[in-house]
Amino acid sequence: MGVPHVIFINADGSEIDRLIGYYGPDEFIPKVNDILNGINTLPYLESKFLKNSSDIKIWVNLAEKYSNMNRKEDAINLYKKILKANPKEMIEEIKIAHYYLAENLWEQDDISALIKYIEEFPKDSRVTRAWKLIGRHYSIKKDTIAEIEAMKNMVKSDLDNANTLNAYAWRMAELKQNLEDALNKAQKGVSLSENAGKPMIMDTEAEILWLLGRTNEAIEVINHAIKIEPDDEYYKEQLEKFKLSL
Numbered sequence: 001m002g003v004p005h006v007i008f009i010n011a012d013g014s015e016i017d018r019l020i021g022y023y024g025p026d027e028f029i030p031k032v033n034d035i036l037n038g039i040n041t042l043p044y045l046e047s048k049f050l051k052n053s054s055d056i057k058i059w060v061n062l063a064e065k066y067s068n069m070n071r072k073e074d075a076i077n078l079y080k081k082i083l084k085a086n087p088k089e090m091i092e093e094i095k096i097a098h099y100y101l102a103e104n105l106w107e108q109d110d111i112s113a114l115i116k117y118i119e120e121f122p123k124d125s126r127v128t129r130a131w132k133l134i135g136r137h138y139s140i141k142k143d144t145i146a147e148i149e150a151m152k153n154m155v156k157s158d159l160d161n162a163n164t165l166n167a168y169a170w171r172m173a174e175l176k177q178n179l180e181d182a183l184n185k186a187q188k189g190v191s192l193s194e195n196a197g198k199p200m201i202m203d204t205e206a207e208i209l210w211l212l213g214r215t216n217e218a219i220e221v222i223n224h225a226i227k228i229e230p231d232d233e234y235y236k237e238q239l240e241k242f243k244l245s246l
Contacts, residue, residue, distance in 0.1 A: 008035050017041045018068055042069070056085055059095045061235060062204045067100060076104060099126050103133065111137050128158040132167065148177055155185060165189035166201045173207045183208045199225035210242050 006019045017035045019028070038044050045062045052058065061076035079097035086094070098120070102113035114130045121127065121222035131154035151168050158164040165185040172182035186205040193201050202225040209218035219242050228237045 008041075014068060017065075021067055029113035051181055056082065056087050056090065059085075060090065060096075063097070063100075072104060075100060095121055095124055095126070099124075099130070102130070104139065106133050109137070126162055128161070131157060135171070136158055144175060144177070148172075148175070160192060160199060162201060164188040164202050165192070169201075169208065170204045173204065175213060176211060179208055179212055183212065195228060199228045199232065199235065202228075203238060206238060206242070210245065215245055216240055 004022060007015060008019075017040075018181065019031055023031060035041055040061065042065050045058060045065055048055070048058050049062055057080050059082050063075050064117060066072075066075035067080065078105045079100050082090075082093065082097045083101075098113075098117055099172040102117045105111075111134050114134055117124075117132050118127050131150050135147045135150035135154060135190075138144075138150060151171055155168045156206045166189045169182040169186035169189065172178045182242050183205065186201060186208055189201040190198060190205055201219050206221040206225070209215070209221060219239065221236055221244060222239050226232070226239065229235065
């Protein structure tokens with residue numbers, strides 16, 4: 001998942017590569033030229049793998065390629081192969097392999113590998129997402145207490161990220177739980193965010209203020225969001241909702 005998401009195919013429709021996420025021109029053009037020249041594409045890496053199946057660097061690159069292309073079975077097999085080889089000099093690659101397999105198990109309703117990942121790599125950047133997925137697991141199970149605990153841990157792992165703070169605050173608003181704490185986190189998120197993301201977090205702040213019965217403050221905050229994004233119909237609907245409760 002990612003936007004933009006560009007898929008390259010050859011004349012017979014077979015996928016040879018893809019670029020996920022935004023790249024500026026200085027990055028995008030060389031990557032496209034590499035693909036056009038057959039450098040590090042899927043056919044290129046598969047050919048290298050067949051010629052030298054003992055080169056762990058090729059395994060890593062090919063596993064990443066399979067992962068990006070959502071070829072899960074192929075990616076899982078290679079990541080397991082990497083972990084079995086356990087190359088000591090490839091610490092980051094080992095983490096990637098562990099996390100990919102843990103997330104795959106999460107999709108099968110098993111969070112044990114995610115919990116183990118957090119325990120083994122508590123300072124890793126993927127821990128925040130791991131806690132978010134654990135929270136989602138408990139949400140599906142309708143275990144609100146466990147979900148809230150997971151969401152709190154998610155915030156602790158990434159205290160200065162506006163999007164993480166907003167994700168926690170909005171979920172608390174949906175659950176109508178821990179609203180004072182959620183308000184503090186939303187307000188911190190607003191202070192940390194750039195203008196492009198600020199209205200979305202302001203909306204969260206306004207929603208929580210409204211839930212707390214502080215409607216006039218909610219109206220003031222959502223009006224600020226509307227000033228930044230005057231064409232957004234959702235924020236206008238929120239304003240009308242708040243006004244109706246006065």
